[in-house]
Amino acid sequence: MNTAELTIVADENMPALEPLFGDLGRLVRRSGRELCRADLATADILLVRSVTQVNEALLADTPVRFVGTATIGTDHVDLPWLARQGIGFSSAPGSNADSVVEYVLSSLLHLAGERGFDLFGKVVGIIGVGNVGRRLQQRLEVMGLQVLLCDPPRAEQEGEAGFVDLATLLQQADIVSLHTPLVRSGPWPSLHLLNAETLALLKPDAIVLNTGRGPVIDNRALLAFKRQRPDVTLVLDVWEHEPKVDPGLAALCVIATPHIAGYALDGKIRGSWMLYRALCEHLGRAATIELEQVLPAAEVESLALSPDADLLTPVRLVYDPFRDDRALRATLSLSPEQQGKAFDQLRRMYPERREFATLRVSADGALERQLEALGFATDHRSGQLQQTTGNA
Structure with missing residues (x-):
């Protein structure tokens, strides 16, 4: 199949769409919640997240031949129907x-x-x-x-x-x-x-x-x-x-919080990248882009902890769930319809958050081992890591 002729319809909230899929066909972004059959009238490829119900009602009489979901779960996809239609499918298990x-x-x-x-x-x-x-x-x-x-x-x-x-x-x-x-x-x-x-x-x-x-x-x-x-x-x-x-x-x-537990940037981009590799395989094309090429560097890269620090010190620096809690609570006095739109908006405009592994920590003995168990990067060779500026 000539990829220059492909049309790829993708959930607009998926990150790294252009660097990963831009060379594979014409890229069309749509709201995942509002995606309908008319949006797929000329689509060859459909890339979604969990908010889109992928089934016969959406895909019947469309030219879609491959569906990818950038999610671990697949309960929003009618897999038996896709199989009966001979439509290729891939998910992103473990991505986030x-x-x-x-x-x-x-x-x-x-x-x-x-x-x-x-x-x-x-x-x-x-x-x-x-x-x-x-x-x-x-x-x-x-x-x-x-x-x-x-x-x-x-x-x-x-x-x-x-x-x-x-x-x-x-x-x-x-x-x-x-x-x-x-x-x-x-x-x-x-x-x-x-x-x-x-x-x-x-x-x-x-x-x-x-x-x-x-x-x-x-x-x-x-x-x-x-x-x-x-x-x-x-x-x-x-x-x-x-x-x-x-x-x-x-x-x-x-x-x-508004269904954002898996919304660290690393996990979202990893999901897009896994679909890129699956689509390349479906098209019989070599996947040449590595995950590291589309993952941005973390603004906070290293942190030396004082002897009186605890586990929460670096955790709070990387992610505070109460930030997302406050954002959701601010929408709950709206009408149900407005609150639903605000819920999606919070997900669509989610601020950048990174995974623990993007922060390298140095601490005394037992604390450093606990932080490594939590998922933080550590450097046993140097206890002199300095905190860089910025926020994770």
């Missing part, structure tokens, strides 16, 4: 996993710092141990925390050793972090996995974080539960009826 993990770690460290509890004394339960959950498990275990894992599909395939059932996890974990895809049918559906019955199993003073898919928690049941159990702390990045957020539920969250 580190970004989501670091949202969780940052939120927990901020809460521990504000409330004065010892994070290392907590048991963390991870529900859904795929790309994100597995990486969160690895970092927590290297840091020395006790971790419980619930992933029935993996347990069925790999054996029960190392996994617990949902009830056991909810009854024993001090912190519950959800990372499941949205599965509506089959032997292990995740729709409303946390509901009135299962929420009641949570320990006193539990912390619940959802950075996976909003409908994995029954938001109506969660609102009622939280009103009865004010001891439970909620950190929600995803919501059941996005882009609309229940202001009553958000008001009861300690951290409420």
